[in-house]
Amino acid sequence: MRSNLKHRLDDEQSEPPLFDFDIDEANEADSETMTDVGETPLHNDLQQQTLTRIQLEQLFSRASSALVAETTNDQESFKRKTTIKVPKTSKMITTPFPPIQSDRQEDFDISIEELKQFAQKPVGQLIIDRYSPDDKEIYYALSTVTLTFNQPMISISSLDEQTNPEDLGISLIPKVQGQWRWIDTKTVQFEAKHRFPYSTKYTLTVDRIRCVSAIGGKLDDDFFFEFSTKTLEVLQFLPDEIVSTLKPRCFLLFDQKIHMNEIFKHICVVHGDGIKMDNKELELLDEDTAENEFKWYLNQTEGNRQEYIAFTFKNDLLKATEYTIQLTQDCPSAEGPLTTTTEWSAEFRTYEPLKILGWFPNINDEDQETVGPGRCWSIIFNNSLDHSTIKKSIFKVEPILKEKVLLGIEHTNDYSNKITIFNNSQPDTVYTLSIQPGILKDVYGQTFEQDPTEEPIQFHVEESNSPLYGILRGESGIIIMDPGLLYEPYYSFIVCNYSELIIRINRVKPEHYKPNVLKFSAGFDDDDDDYAEEEEDQNEAIEDNHNIPGEELLNEIIQTNCQRNEPKEIRISLKAYLTKSSGVGQLFIFITTTKKAYKECEHRYWGNTRAILVWLQCTRLAVDTFASS
Template identity: 30%
Template sequence: MKKLISLVLIFAVYLGLISPIVLPTRAQVSRGKTASPNMNETMQNGLRFRLSEGAEGAEKRTTTPPTAGEALSENQTVNLLKRLPEVKTEAEDQKDFAKRQGSLPAPKTGKIVNAKFPAGEQRPIPNQNSSDTLEVIRFSPAGEVGLAPDLNVTFSQPMVAVSSQEETAQNIPVQLTPQPEGNWRWLGTKTLMFDALKRFPMATKFVARISAGTKSATGQILQKELSWTFTTPPPKVEMMIPQNQTTRRDALIFVSFDQKINPEAVLKTISVTSAGKQISIRLATEVEISKDESISYYVKNVQPKRWLALRAINSDGSTDNALPADSNITVTVEKGTPSAEGPLTTLKAQSFSFKTFGAMRFVKSFCDYDENKKLCSPEGSWQMQFSNPIDLKIFDKSLVKVEPNVENLDVVPSGNTIVIQGYKKGRTAYKVTVDGALRDVFGQTLGQTAA
């Protein structure tokens, strides 16, 4: 047996050594003729070429010299050119050669006058004409403005000499009441600007006055006193949380404004009501805010000192279920709400509303997100709406049953709605049921099957 195995191995090794010699490749046998079909056989005209394996002696092949050509005669050339389409010309094709008019003349040398700058002697003001009057050309802001970053006044005559800002800042002909933190500075010799340190305070009425007899740098005099006012707005509510939502009965309420406020003072102008009844409230503590992920997020993303957070309380001061169940809650920032920046208060009430949760129940069903649609299309989706938001963390698609079966059924919960998608048959009545074990975010179950 061992001898037989040895003979087989020796034969296999021998066969492997001589196979490259005994079995030449098809390309070698065909001597440069490729075995693959010609891809250009179907082409009637055009360039044709053949790709094949290299063969010995290719470097010794003779090359075909180019065919000797003869130049065309003049008549033959003319006849050949006549076969080309006529070149279309336009009126703008022919233009004169563009050349520059010429070089500029060389600059002339001037007389150098040596003088001291600034001049030592005091010279009179040029073009002084006391008969001309001084006027205020324009000023801003004026009237009711949403935001006032600075104040500008432009005169008809120069008011200061060209000098440093420190010297010109001593000549301020405008009186501003009240005057916030900032600096007066001249933009040139005719425009005066008050640059507020931050901006003009909100909820404030400002009065600017330029007295009669104000004199310009060239001697002109302002004949009449000029005064104007501008007003920045009182507090405006920017963000209200929760709004148009279903919430817990001990939820925090968050309100932010467009300017700084005093939370204790604003709280006195806020009312929380349900069915016409007043609900007691207080400011939320820092600990309560930090425990509420939603409210703490908004607190970090608004400007400081522009918000307040409050909550409802029971008669004994506790907060458990302080808001009535399954009720519409209205929060009103009443007229007269003060600002921490100025004395003006709001002129009208600002309000928003939300709803507290009740028992988890089925509300209605519809298709294609159209509550008025009576017939559903096979390609559309179905929606089942509930009274409270669904707990997405523990939702199980097996709670939803469809009869008859829908191909590629997909059940997606979103907020207080379940969306059902899949391939439905036309002219077929389907029945959708939701198990009573469906749970909302408040820990309540549906209790009974909804269909």
């Protein structure tokens, strides 16, 4: 901008400015100015003098061209905002009040007779423009009823006086706690104190004779409208799945107040092929027991204490049976006279006797007929098992060889009806498993009794020349070591066909525990066949596979020296990693395969475990932990 300004100044200086000024006008203006002054200045030498035309021309000729250029520069950029003009003053006129009678002007004159004739003209028919609710069945909490007319029903001055709508023939039957009020001169509204009671039919009427508008309008016919609030409905029912006891407690939560004894008369329990139980076999729970048992459901909404029923059974129910709880038609509510028009029902089942559903591998299963040597077996039960009753000693495997076949048992909360068996099975062998009766129990307290007439539990192991399977098995998760083993503590696991493993041991503390610390995700690339830099791959596996917490004590790769398809038990001594004085502590053990060992296997299963993660607690105070969802 400065460069442009300079160019403009140069251009303007090249041409002398021309002035168009009327000297006579200036002198005349000066003389006028001098004339307006009323006082004579104190010093005569300071008095204004009238300049001649020649003197003015000489004065302007001496003006600097640069100064003139500066004043004629781009004025728009320096122009300040326009000053707001001074508002014009109003003209004040003084008049007498009240005005003189002769000054008053009327547009027209109306006589009393004309006013009477004007008032007698018809005002039109009174109509109810709209009303709310306008549905005959109301399935929500209703708190207001509204009527709107096409003509004013009261004067504006009467809004604060709360004119009673019943005086105008407006009525709502049955009566509800609340009050009528006028929203405006045409709209009246009834506001219930709480809400309109459910299971009730209401009638809204307007008497055409008594209902007259403020300007005299009348209805042609009586207004009549009926609507009903919803009938009784079940919001929550318990139990809804398999029950853990043969004397379950049933709970029904409704959407409105009930009379418990009346509802109890309408409850029907059916089982089997439509067999109905007598209501004498049921009994209501007392209030304290019910509120303690179903406290969470009752606290969800205020006022639920009068909207539920809870009952139980006097005798044990049948096992492995489906029971249906029914509420018959015409079930009443405590809020109104309307009853239910349909039947309601819900089902639950009692648990079945503990039995085996299947096992893996199974010669009768086309998908999993056999497994390789050392590969784990599993048994599936129909019910969740009691963890405290699962012991390695109750399982027996035949044939019995020189080396023990049964190495370990695993049972987890995630698969509570499944038992995994770690084994040292030999190729081309059929093993038969038996379970000692009367010891293994499910969560319902039922003991397992193996039926000798049923199909035996047999596991078929493949021949040695079968495809190469990599196996890595061991107890994982949070483990508490038997205090009796603290003198020579160790951790054992099974490996088959993997040539080398990564072993990492860290010393940990409770503050190191996180919900996902025992989760592992390996990402070995099956298409990567470059083994040239074997040591680099192994180090990468150690560094990248899992970031375990705590103080590192051991981090190395071991050679397993496994024979083909022959599982091998490996024990890791832990004594050197525990507190020397007491032999206790907490260790995090991480075991996984190297990339090289993993890719040596010909076949892989999605379900194979490629890592073992253990949080091992070695303590003389046995404390178990469970992860809750």
